[in-house]
Amino acid sequence: REGRVVMREMTELNTGARIVVRLEGHAFYYPVSDVLRLFTGAIPREEEGRVVCDAASILPGREELFSEDGVLTILSRVSEEWVETVVEEDRKVPEAGKDRDGEVISIQSAPQISISRKDMDLPVNREVKRQLYFLLSRILKMSFPWGSLTGIRPTQVARELSSEEEMQEIYGVRSDKAHLAFLTKEREDAVLSETPSDALHVYIGIPFCPSRCSYCSFIAQEAPRKTEILPAYVDAVLMELDLVLPKITSKIETLYVGGGTPTVLPEVLFEKFMRGVLSHPEFKEVKEICVEAGRPDTITERKLAVLMELGVRRICINPQTLCDATLQRVGRKHSAKDFADAFEMARKMGFSVINTDLIAGLPGETTEEFCSSLMRIIKLRPENVTVHALSKKRRSSLSRKEVVRTEDHGTKRVEDMLSFSSQKLIEAGYKPYYMYKQKDTIGGHENIGYCLDGGECIYNVAMMSDLRSVLSFGAGGMSKRVFPNSGKENSPKGTPAAGVRIERCPCIKEPTQYITDVESMAERKIRFFQGDVHL
């Protein structure tokens, strides 16, 4: 069914109160789940014809909205003439404009939002989502910085609209966020205009890290436990490159070596890997090569010297925070000093673009600690600073409760951190140049890449925009082909830019299986990039 994603995970916050959205005349489970997750922080579950979501986190002070058995039921209906969203039974719903805690609480008839389909500008799935957001916002007295924009990149929406005001009005986006989206869209468009729509961007993944961060949602495995397979993994990736690259006719514009942490490979193996990769003539003319050296404790002078010798000038060194206590808490086995030392070494050796990542909302980290990290980073003047909002994905070891606690709706801690970083980075001469949102940031916060002039990472923009094709190598890589102006929206994620068709070709995630099956993976990718079919 369209928009359907099966979510069987039961929430950990089950104390009985729940929101039930009944779907009538449509099956947009995914957009409905997205909105419920935004408000409650819980993972909704799909049942036949309805989405059920634990509402314990938002219950206190709102008990009057729920029935005696703890249910708030909403009907989301699509008919031939109308799209409507309505609270199903009369509840003591505060009148619009009145304070929930005020003395006057009136009982009004079921709140509802509806629109005639002939007056509707949006695709039906977006209208369903938009209505549910505005209805919940009205009755729960809650709003979020990005309004109903969940599961879609704000810059993509900005591209479809003519003004920031429209974004605020249609989607309920706050004015400062609408401004940020339009500002970022301009930079994204400038970068995209310099990379042809039929060119390819290559990603090579080394899914190993020195230890696993507690918030990690990637397939990264701990290298110390997997040392015996690292050489075979490197050989497999090099073989895949040998098999696939000669068959690719599109011009390759950028190369991104990511992970995991590619620099976790021992020095000799890292050198073999990088020399093997960059021996391919297809990479001789690329506009940009970026190598992630994310964990400072994996960086050595010899590894950086190899990169310099091979012509790499752009690397990522990612502290995530410069608070040692937080680093320990989240399982990163390095210190702020390790980061400073690695950064200084890279600078002295001549790397001209260094990216640093920070995460807002790490467990136990205060706003002051985050702000202090950011200011120390700004002092170092990296060309690129990416600020992420903590997200909770199923594979991470952080529990959902921890994340909900981290981003308490009341304190708006992550929101404060993001606003601070945006203000200080822009004041310091950085400009936002790409933006994306992850599903499980409580409150629906954004991740933004900022850069000094000329520091833009083309690969990041190409990848996140879903407007350029990406050829991925290595376990867990997702290749995608973008067919612009196809006149057809057909993304498995359901959120392509208007008129763009996207086909995806996943690769085996498990490194040992990837090593075994690399030849069949290579064949699959060759067929994927040669044909016009979805595999």
Ligand code: SF4
């Ligand atoms: S460095 Fe990144 S990929 Fe590696 S464990 Fe931490 S979050 Fe995961």
